[in-house]
Amino acid sequence: MQKVFTRTPTLKDVVTHYCPGCGHGIAHRLIAEVIDELGIHDRTIGIAPVGCAVLAYNYLDVDMIEVAHGRAPAVATGMKRTNPDKIIFSYQGDGDLAAIGTAEIIHAAHRAEKITVIFINNAVFGMTGGQMAPTTVLGQVTATTPQGRTANDGYPLQISELLAILPGAIYVERCALSGPAQVRKAKKALRHAFELQVSSAPGLSLVELLSACPTYWRMTPAEAMDWIEKEMTKVFPLGCLKDTTSD
Ligand SMILES: Cc1ncc(C[n+]2csc(CCOP(=O)(O)OP(=O)(O)O)c2C)c(N)n1
Numbered sequence: 001m002q003k004v005f006t007r008t009p010t011l012k013d014v015v016t017h018y019c020p021g022c023g024h025g026i027a028h029r030l031i032a033e034v035i036d037e038l039g040i041h042d043r044t045i046g047i048a049p050v051g052c053a054v055l056a057y058n059y060l061d062v063d064m065i066e067v068a069h070g071r072a073p074a075v076a077t078g079m080k081r082t083n084p085d086k087i088i089f090s091y092q093g094d095g096d097l098a099a100i101g102t103a104e105i106i107h108a109a110h111r112a113e114k115i116t117v118i119f120i121n122n123a124v125f126g127m128t129g130g131q132m133a134p135t136t137v138l139g140q141v142t143a144t145t146p147q148g149r150t151a152n153d154g155y156p157l158q159i160s161e162l163l164a165i166l167p168g169a170i171y172v173e174r175c176a177l178s179g180p181a182q183v184r185k186a187k188k189a190l191r192h193a194f195e196l197q198v199s200s201a202p203g204l205s206l207v208e209l210l211s212a213c214p215t216y217w218r219m220t221p222a223e224a225m226d227w228i229e230k231e232m233t234k235v236f237p238l239g240c241l242k243d244t245t246s247d
């Protein structure tokens, strides 16, 4: 019998702790596929975040380290500068990257660090119980905005747009893990981001992935996918915000 589908080797054959319908598992699989397709398994080092993906090193079969909340771009800077032949990626949630770690990501991009950043935007602090994140959309009910977020709580932070204006950010794209067509686009974007680092492109690449958190959105997995496409993309439009490497 001919084998037509198999687990990509960099994705470990283990049960994950993620809730049903969570986007983290999809993101992990895409990253693993890209690493295997590019043949960079032996020289890739990942940085796991503080957040629901804190155990990412249990699922991705590459060298990985865990760093303090939000500090991944600073640690990635040191790793890449001392090991320029390695492929360094950080994996960060919106609480990690767009709240406590805002300074680190902005300055890493500003310094044009040659790293790849994967930014999982699920519009909440998942790990700590679904509190409002900087990316929570107006009207969204969270543990800390029980009546829905208002402008008084701050407007949703569009961090990819902010980063795209920095010369040191050479590639910034926003995709969504909301269905097969969007997942395929997300994989293409992740592949491009890793390829840029493989080719020693002179700056930082970031792929933002709109990602479901059915548990704290209080939705079924199917409703959560729908909500990404109908509501989240109004605030976080999909597409390539910047690619200095394309014609
Ligand atoms: C220095 C520090 N401050 C706060 C926390 C508590 N904390 C743990 S995870 C987290 C937010 C995680 O949210 P996000 O990065 O969006 O990841 P998600 O769980 O949604 O994937 C916070 C505030 C911490 N662990 N360390």
Ligand code: SF4
Pocket (backbone or CB within 6 Å): 017, 018, 019, 020, 021, 022, 023, 024, 052, 122, 126, 127, 212, 213, 214, 215, 216
């Ligand atoms: S709480 Fe949300 S982000 Fe965390 S594992 Fe569950 S669905 Fe995923």
Ligand SMILES: [Mg+2]
Pocket (backbone or CB within 6 Å): 051, 093, 094, 095, 120, 121, 122, 123, 124, 125, 126, 133
């Ligand atoms: Mg989050």
